Amino acid sequence: MATGFGFQVTATDGKARTGVIDTPRGAIRTPAFMPVGTAGTVKAMLPESVAATGADILLGNTYHLMLRPGAERIARLGGLHRFMNWDRPILTDSGGFQVMSLSSLRKLTEEGVTFASHIDGSKHLLSPETSMQIQRDLGSDIVMCFDECPALPADDATVARSMALSMRWAQRSRDAFGDRPGHALFGIMQGGVNISLREESAEKLKEIGFDGYAVGGLAVGEGQEAMFSVLDHAPGFLPADRPRYLMGVGKPDDIVGAVQRGIDMMDCVLPSRSGRTGQGWTPRGQVNLRNARHRDDPRPLDEACTCPACRSYSRAYLHHVVKADEIIGSMLLTWHNLHCYQSLMQGLRDAIAAGTLADFVATFNATRTAGDIAPL
Amino acid sequence: MATGFGFQVTATDGKARTGVIDTPRGAIRTPAFMPVGTAGTVKAMLPESVAATGADILLGNTYHLMLRPGAERIARLGGLHRFMNWDRPILTDSGGFQVMSLSSLRKLTEEGVTFASHIDGSKHLLSPETSMQIQRDLGSDIVMCFDECPALPADDATVARSMALSMRWAQRSRDAFGDRPGHALFGIMQGGVNISLREESAEKLKEIGFDGYAVGGLAVGEGQEAMFSVLDHAPGFLPADRPRYLMGVGKPDDIVGAVQRGIDMMDCVLPSRSGRTGQGWTPRGQVNLRNARHRDDPRPLDEACTCPACRSYSRAYLHHVVKADEIIGSMLLTWHNLHCYQSLMQGLRDAIAAGTLADFVATFNATRTAGDIAPL
Numbered sequence: 001m002a003t004g005f006g007f008q009v010t011a012t013d014g015k016a017r018t019g020v021i022d023t024p025r026g027a028i029r030t031p032a033f034m035p036v037g038t039a040g041t042v043k044a045m046l047p048e049s050v051a052a053t054g055a056d057i058l059l060g061n062t063y064h065l066m067l068r069p070g071a072e073r074i075a076r077l078g079g080l081h082r083f084m085n086w087d088r089p090i091l092t093d094s095g096g097f098q099v100m101s102l103s104s105l106r107k108l109t110e111e112g113v114t115f116a117s118h119i120d121g122s123k124h125l126l127s128p129e130t131s132m133q134i135q136r137d138l139g140s141d142i143v144m145c146f147d148e149c150p151a152l153p154a155d156d157a158t159v160a161r162s163m164a165l166s167m168r169w170a171q172r173s174r175d176a177f178g179d180r181p182g183h184a185l186f187g188i189m190q191g192g193v194n195i196s197l198r199e200e201s202a203e204k205l206k207e208i209g210f211d212g213y214a215v216g217g218l219a220v221g222e223g224q225e226a227m228f229s230v231l232d233h234a235p236g237f238l239p240a241d242r243p244r245y246l247m248g249v250g251k252p253d254d255i256v257g258a259v260q261r262g263i264d265m266m267d268c269v270l271p272s273r274s275g276r277t278g279q280g281w282t283p284r285g286q287v288n289l290r291n292a293r294h295r296d297d298p299r300p301l302d303e304a305c306t307c308p309a310c311r312s313y314s315r316a317y318l319h320h321v322v323k324a325d326e327i328i329g330s331m332l333l334t335w336h337n338l339h340c341y342q343s344l345m346q347g348l349r350d351a352i353a354a355g356t357l358a359d360f361v362a363t364f365n366a367t368r369t370a371g372d373i374a375p376l
Numbered sequence: 377m378a379t380g381f382g383f384q385v386t387a388t389d390g391k392a393r394t395g396v397i398d399t400p401r402g403a404i405r406t407p408a409f410m411p412v413g414t415a416g417t418v419k420a421m422l423p424e425s426v427a428a429t430g431a432d433i434l435l436g437n438t439y440h441l442m443l444r445p446g447a448e449r450i451a452r453l454g455g456l457h458r459f460m461n462w463d464r465p466i467l468t469d470s471g472g473f474q475v476m477s478l479s480s481l482r483k484l485t486e487e488g489v490t491f492a493s494h495i496d497g498s499k500h501l502l503s504p505e506t507s508m509q510i511q512r513d514l515g516s517d518i519v520m521c522f523d524e525c526p527a528l529p530a531d532d533a534t535v536a537r538s539m540a541l542s543m544r545w546a547q548r549s550r551d552a553f554g555d556r557p558g559h560a561l562f563g564i565m566q567g568g569v570n571i572s573l574r575e576e577s578a579e580k581l582k583e584i585g586f587d588g589y590a591v592g593g594l595a596v597g598e599g600q601e602a603m604f605s606v607l608d609h610a611p612g613f614l615p616a617d618r619p620r621y622l623m624g625v626g627k628p629d630d631i632v633g634a635v636q637r638g639i640d641m642m643d644c645v646l647p648s649r650s651g652r653t654g655q656g657w658t659p660r661g662q663v664n665l666r667n668a669r670h671r672d673d674p675r676p677l678d679e680a681c682t683c684p685a686c687r688s689y690s691r692a693y694l695h696h697v698v699k700a701d702e703i704i705g706s707m708l709l710t711w712h713n714l715h716c717y718q719s720l721m722q723g724l725r726d727a728i729a730a731g732t733l734a735d736f737v738a739t740f741n742a743t744r745t746a747g748d749i750a751p752l
Binding site: 039040041043044045046068069073076077078083084085295296298308312313314316317319320321323324326327328330331332 | 692703
């Protein structure tokens with residue numbers, strides 16, 4: 001791996017692994033969930049609060065940051081860590097996914113993607129080379145290859161053509177990244193739900209050689225069953241001694257299923273985004289705090305949770321501040337949701353270390369949707 | 377004073393006083409600035425952060441809380457302190473000011489004010505008796521008399537008629553409040569900018585007898601000069617051994633001028649509200665973080681400030697998150713502004729205790745609007 005980086009698997013349970021990714025900015029306990037700090041902030045959270053939930057690393061979005069405030073500006077200001085006051089590791093995506101979902105007037109060529117900013121319409125090019133430069137300007141610890149990700153369902157020919165392009169871009173990303181001690185580069189496997197394309201993609205990435213390997217192109221509309229059927233095979237195509245990162249996943253049961261199948265890292269906006277719409281996650285399911293049934297309820301959102309929202313506030317209060325559109329509603333529910341997610345990750349790590357993952361998953365599945373919590 | 381309450385003036389400097397209001401929920405250092413927690417939250421702040429700025433007491437709005445979530449509901453849930461997770465003193469206003477500024481279909485009679493909620497149009501009555509009951513349900517430590525406050529300018533006859541009504545309501549508030557150990561009742565002087573009406577109002581309030589006395593009906597459009605000309609006299613009409621509270625004030629220079637004239641307590645939404653619109657307050661003046669001149673500025677908002685926003689973030693970052701409408705912008709700037717206000721109060725208390733208030737005010741006035749900070 002890159003200088004300053006290391007990955008030790010300390011225990012396995014079936015295909016699941018627990019371990020530590022060492023980085024110059026600190027250790028990342030795996031399986032790890034990365035909160036998303038889209039535009040230089042995990043929305044509604046101070047960074048010290050994100051750390052207090054148990055997050056070892058967060059994800060920044062290249063697409064958002066290049067457009068506003070601009071990667072060169074962040075570089076002049078000392079890099080993304082200093083800019084956003086987060087001194088632990090940061091992984092940045094390549095911008096490839098967001099440019100396809102958020103920008104307009106896109107044009108995809110062998111060179112890259114030209115597009116118009118969703119903020120001010122300004123023209124930009126994202127390519128393997130510009131993405132590497134932007135992620136260098138940001139100073140991210142874990143850099144992602146620039147790739148292309150078709151929406152699913154798509155026919156095999158489309159998926160194969162797209163995967164082949166992403167593999168050529170992976171080589172160009174590797175070449176453009178160069179040798180940067182203290183910074184790691186991850187490749188991204190594509191291939192949709194086609195297992196042989198996934199294997200072909202993995203072989204190509206291993207030929208190039210990366211510090212870690214992501215499973216990309218999932219959680220894009222294929223459904224959990226199809227995603228798990230890919231994950232039954234895909235992690236096994238990747239080197240066992242490198243971290244495996246499943247991008248953009250997911251709900252708690254997606255995370256549990258992915259970890260069972262050998263995934264080490266994940267990220268998702270779900271816990272933070274749903275905290276801003278009055279949704280609270282618990283190990284047993286999801287709670288809609290907007291619902292009037294909470295308005296006189298003196299109980300905490302989750303009796304078993306130790307986060308600030310559950311320690312000090314009633315469901316009645318959370319209902320009130322959500323209904324009144326008070327910022328503290330987003331602050332408390334985002335904190336709770338991130339705490340809930342990190343507690344799940346700690347539970348998974350402990351269970352794998354103890355060799356009791358099957359019991360952990362059985363309990364997780366049995367208690368979900370119990371009590372008065374609305375089903376997921 | 378009410379059982380459990382006390383007020384000691386520990387030092388004076390000219391007309392200015394510093395001291396302590398003792399309450400069953402803790403001491404309030406005076407001169408005191410009370411952040412406004414309108415609807416059960418100081419917007420964009422966790423209550424422990426409000427306390428960290430140095431606030432000993434906050435203000436809750438009867439009008440907002442009676443409409444949503446409802447005072448009886450808050451009473452069933454254990455009172456406002458528990459509901460909003462603030463165990464220090466709370467002062468609640470009477471609802472009289474907001475009902476005139478926010479509600480619709482108002483009808484003012486000797487009995488009180490009937491009005492329609494600005495939230496759902498529901499009909500309500502606020503009167504001395506219902507206001508006392510609502511503030512009892514909320515469990516506030518310092519209860520304000522129900523009063524009527526005409527907008528200025530107004531002719532003397534209108535102001536006199538309104539003041540006389542407020543004094544009759546003050547007597548009814550006193551009668552309805554009864555004897556509540558551990559809870560104090562403050563009267564509210566009215567009379568607009570007419571000094572003899574102010575004196576008449578003060579005499580009437582002293583006849584009734586209250587635990588503290590507010591100067592109401594200022595900061596309603598009369599301007600600082602007119603306000604100060606009232607404050608040159610009004611505090612002297614009130615008992616020296618009781619706290620004097622100037623309602624709804626103000627900008628930092630309003631606060632300094634009021635303290636010089638013998639005021640002990642103040643409240644205002646300004647620091648919190650302006651924190652949500654990208655405005656930062658400093659002892660030298662106001663900074664508009666939306667301004668593009670901050671976008672590359674690595675300096676903190678205020679080099680001398682020790683708040684989290686100034687310790688850990690650049691003006692460039694604050695500009696970015698304000699422009700991007702990120703919640704953390706409101707969180708950091710509100711924290712900063714409340715910290716700035718509480719630092720000013722601490723400076724005033726220290727100067728009065730040291731007998732150096734004139735020097736403090738001279739420095740405050742000389743350094744305002746200096747440097748690159750936009751004028752107030």
